[in-house]
Amino acid sequence: MAMEAPAPPRDPADTELTVTSPDQMRELGRRLAKLLSAGDLVMLTGELGAGKTTLTRGLGEGLGVRGAVTSPTFVIARVHPSLGGGPPLVHVDAYRLGGGLDEMEDLDLDVSLPESVIVVEWGEGKVEELTDDRLEVVIHRAVGDTTDEVRHVTLTGLGERWATVDLSVLST
Numbered sequence: 783m784a785m786e787a788p789a790p791p792r793d794p795a796d797t798e799l800t801v802t803s804p805d806q807m808r809e810l811g812r813r814l815a816k817l818l819s820a821g822d823l824v825m826l827t828g829e830l831g832a833g834k835t836t837l838t839r840g841l842g843e844g845l846g847v848r849g850a851v852t853s854p855t856f857v858i859a860r861v862h863p864s865l866g867g868g869p870p871l872v873h874v875d876a877y878r879l880g881g882g883l884d885e886m887e888d889l890d891l892d893v894s895l896p897e898s899v900i901v902v903e904w905g906e907g908k909v910e911e912l913t914d915d916r917l918e919v920v921i922h923r924a925v926g927d928t929t930d931e932v933r934h935v936t937l938t939g940l941g942e943r944w945a946t947v948d949l950s951v952l953s954t
Contacts, residue, residue: 797949801933807833810935811840813952818845818899820869822943823913825905828921833933834903837919838873841901847871853903861898870898877904915941 801807818824818841826834835853842851847862853875862871902909910916922934937949 795938795949797937797952799935799937799953801833801935803931804833804836807836807933807935808840808843810952811837811842812844813840814937815841815844817947817949817951818869818917820897820899821915822899823909823916824899824901825909825916825918826901826903826921827906827918828933829923829925832921832923834921837921837935838871838901838903841899842871842873845869845871845899872898872900874900874902875904876902876908913941915943917944 799810801810814824814837824841826837828834835851839851842849842862845862845868846864846866847868847870848865849860849862851860851862851871851873858876859872859874862873864870900912916939918938918940920936920938922936924930924932937952939945939947939949
């Protein structure tokens with residue numbers, strides 16, 4: 783019997799979705815949670831009011847964690863333990879942190895990462911050094927128009943962990 787060679791890691795492919803309401807953003811988070819496991823880093827990028835915390839709220843619901851997922855802007859990070867056997871959710875808001883990994887290191891995210899799902903809002907340029915394997919989620923919204931609920935979400939899986947994950951399942 784011939785053995786098959788493992789599939790080579792694929793280049794990161796973007797999955798693009800359009801979300802038209804906060805409820806849909808939350809549902810996207812619930813569906814995305816099914817693809818996550820302990821050790822995953824999710825980096826969220828988007829303008830103020832884009833829906834980063836709403837997406838994270840859905841992730842928390844999908845992961846089955848304790849506590850209301852709210853913006854951790856003033857406490858920087860919140861840990862939501864699992865209500866079942868899943869990983870805890872560590873929700874970080876790096877908005878108020880200065881540039882770089884030094885302040886992020888104070889949060890000991892590298893210690894939490896192996897057993898948790900870590901979601902970092904405003905993490906671009908601050909958390910990439912934690913791991914080569916991460917899911918980058920960029921949420922675009924119309925700037926200046928506070929009545930437009932339409933969001934364009936781009937998901938990019940980076941690293942070996944995400945090489946075989948089909949993020950396009952989120953668009954169904």
